[in-house]
Amino acid sequence: MTWAGLESARVSTAQLADIVPEVEESAWQLPSACPRWRVIDVIAHLGALAHEAVEPPAPDPSWPKNRERYHDLRVDERRGRSHTEVIDEWRRFTPLQLTMLERGQEMPQAQDPVLVPGLGTYPRHLLANTMAFNVLCHLRYDLLAPAGPLPFELPPPTDDLVAPAVEFMLAGLPQMQGRELDVTVSEPLVLDLTGPGRTTVTVLPARGPDDHVTVVPGDDGAATRVRSSASDFISWGTTRTSWRESCEITGDPSVAEPFLDRLDII
Template sequence: MSKAGLEALEIAVQEVKTVISTLTEEEWSRPSGCKGWSVRDLVAHMSSNYKETVDPSPAPAEPINLPAERMMDMLVDMRDGWTNQQILDEYLAFADQAVAVLASMQEEPLASTVIPLADLGSYPMNQLADAYAFDHYCHLRIDLLAPDGPIERKMPNADAVRLAPAIGWMITGMPQMQADLGRTLSAPITLTLTGPGGGVWTIAPAGADITVTPGKTPGTVADVSSNGHSFINWGTQRSDWREHCKVTGDEPVAAQFLDALNII
């Protein structure tokens, strides 16, 4: 999926540039769809990630053992004194360079080299393109743009090229991103995502963990279905899964798992 992730990210970067280059001062200050962050904070998050990808800050004298979300908050906080223009300039300066760095990770020996991502798990480096494609899809199309976000701009519809890598990252990360998630699932269930980038997966308990396999396997007790775009929304707990999903079969089993699921 990673080369597809790179293609999706290249498209998303251009779309983000189009939107953030036209923001008014008032629009920069609006609350985004990402809880606790303004539009300005959201763009600072994306720009700071790209800067760190291209030009990493020096390692601290003592290792920082913090959750990934807190480390991202720290990067945003460091830009509190910046102007909106400075944040925009940082994004424009580093976005394309970061995409080039991620492209270099699609070839060996980097492609298959596994690295840890704080508390999010460990992944081959070529999958970082999927992570960034997910990040940009979510922040652009859920947190920034209406109807879920505060900014009204016209954008091409989300097709499979844009959406499939984001969904792929969520499916890949689901078994690693939450400790003890398997304890919320008492029997296997099926996840069916319709529309662009969709598919079918079986989610099964494996002790404290879960496994996610393509297709529907025998023994599932419930099927959870939603469209793929909505999965980005409810799978990250930006909204309640009940607003988007249809559950057939043993709903209490599915509900306990879905209430706990929170992909980053």
């Protein structure tokens, strides 16, 4: 089970909770590093995710199918609220979300497949890693300097924080983009992620037109490799930064570059 994902989510949430009271009122309106979202909009997004996890809304056929546009919709719904109202929703539902995710680590429900619209299907226990990824990514890469506008400092990210986020990203990689990513992988490709959260995996081509790429643990000896820190992978793997700033390719660049250019984990 992914108890580590739950603990990572708790730690990043606690770090964010310590920062929120220190943010000056005017700073809530500053643009974050997440396109189109202000600082307060990032909190609105996290609050909306927590609220929906605890009290799932009835499906609406008018909702955008694209997951990013759906998140924009939920943030837009909260733009008329005061900063206090947005923060209160996040504070109210986040502990409830963590409690729900803790229950999701228990057997037998931990292995139940859960469809996350627009993102794929995951075992219930891995949903803790989605929260670990979301809070870590938005806090460290969208809100805090140097990429974001808030001047607060946190301890360097540890393996315990980064590894669960990377685990979710690699689980989502074959599912989120479908054929548009599948067609970029013609040969096995090794991703060698270093530093906190370190892991090595091999991305294998789809076996047929109805299959997707697969991600398997370890190095299968593929001739082409991409090396990056795991922390940087959170940034370039979500297209917050260019992979060219962080990745070293060994082998044939023409094998790796189409995949790296197209990858966009939500």
